[in-house]
Amino acid sequence: VYDSGSGSQLFVINDASGTSVLAAAWSPAGDRIAVGTADVGVLLVDAFSGALLDNLPAAGAVTGVAWDATNGQLAASTDAGPIEVWAP
Numbered sequence: 001v002y003d004s005g006s007g008s009q010l011f012v013i014n015d016a017s018g019t020s021v022l023a024a025a026w027s028p029a030g031d032r033i034a035v036g037t038a039d040v041g042v043l044l045v046d047a048f049s050g051a052l053l054d055n056l057p058a059a060g061a062v063t064g065v066a067w068d069a070t071n072g073q074l075a076a077s078t079d080a081g082p083i084e085v086w087a088p
Contacts (some may be wrong), residue, residue, distance in 0.1 A: 001033070001050065013043065022062055023076075028069040034076070036062030038044035042076050044088075058084055 001010045013021075013035060025038030026047060035043040041058040042065060045051065060080025067074055072088035 001047075007046045013045050013050050020061075023065045025067055027067050028072070034065040034067065034074055036065045036076055038062075043073070044074075056084075056086055059062075 001011070002008065002057050003010055003044035007050040010018055013033075015052060017024040021035055023034075023040055025033070026032070026036050031047050032047045032053065033047050036058075037043060038061045040055065042062055043052060044054040044056065046053055056074075056076075058076055058078050058080075059082055062076045064078075065074065066083035074086045074088075076084050076086075078084065
């Protein structure tokens with residue numbers, strides 16, 4: 001993750017190593033990043049430190065992630081077909 005103003009690297013999401021990152025989205029509060037991967041589901045990462053908060057398994061490669069701004073639910077689309085939704 002990079003600072004958009006300075007271009008300097010803030011942190012690396014280490015738990016995503018070894019897999020392809022296919023999608024990412026900041027939470028509405030700006031405190032988490034959902035990272036959609038090719039083979040380990042959705043990684044929930046602390047947006048300030050890069051620490052892994054949770055790993056949400058998905059049925060296939062996660063091709064898109066989106067947060068609901070009103071209730072904090074997270075949706076993920078996969079190449080296997082279903083859209084999966086997790087509650088906060």
